[in-house]
Amino acid sequence: MASHPLAGLLGKLNHVAIATPDLKKSSDFYKNLGAKVSEAVPQKEHGVYTVFVELPNSKIELLHPFGEKSPIQAFLNKNKDGGMHHICIEVRDINEAVSAVKDKGIRTLGEKPKIGAHGKPVMFLHPKDCGGVLFELEQE
């Protein structure tokens, strides 16, 4: 079954992350369109607040800076209204996936996977090696 998409490295689109300068306003935007929207959760170790918007097949993750050195502050300085920040794709085994992408010449941001907002190991890939897109790989 080598042609099945799951046979490849890329699994489900877990979420699209959107950085926002106003978490309440952004949460209300999606609530107002009838979506199920979570409460804001501070992710101290990641320097962000996260809010999840549930869609029938995937999620939107809203990100807002937490603390002084948030990794999304520079993005918001450039994109004052907010905007799409990254795409998260599921992989079966994060260590195998990291090894595979490195073999293909794709750089990772950091050496080892970290525990992400869902409590699962994640790794970000270098946008310069991914067509200008910041990809997060998350273990299923």
Place this chain on the structure above:
Amino acid sequence: MASHPLAGLLGKLNHVAIATPDLKKSSDFYKNLGAKVSEAVPQKEHGVYTVFVELPNSKIELLHPFGEKSPIQAFLNKNKDGGMHHICIEVRDINEAVSAVKDKGIRTLGEKPKIGAHGKPVMFLHPKDCGGVLFELEQE
């Protein structure tokens, strides 16, 4: 069942669109990661070539300029490496959805839905009214 996500306006995440200056290189990037990647299709009436990357639950749409007045050329001038361009969400009825978003004060790009790359009616929403994100609504 008013709390069910499908009861709201927003349906499935149909695709995330990524603009690219090099369609072959971007297609190869996803093929190289084991994804099923379509051939490039010129969409003359939209001024783009499209390539679809299948994920188990959604799609990535690669966009590359077609012709002299492509609507994505300005985006690529600003984002030389390419990047995330828009998010497409499914709605049950495009006319009802357009009417509903206008009632909520969200501007649309154009007055009437057009036929999109999938042959279904679509409408884009103004990023200034959507937290800096370009949303495409597509009828299921």
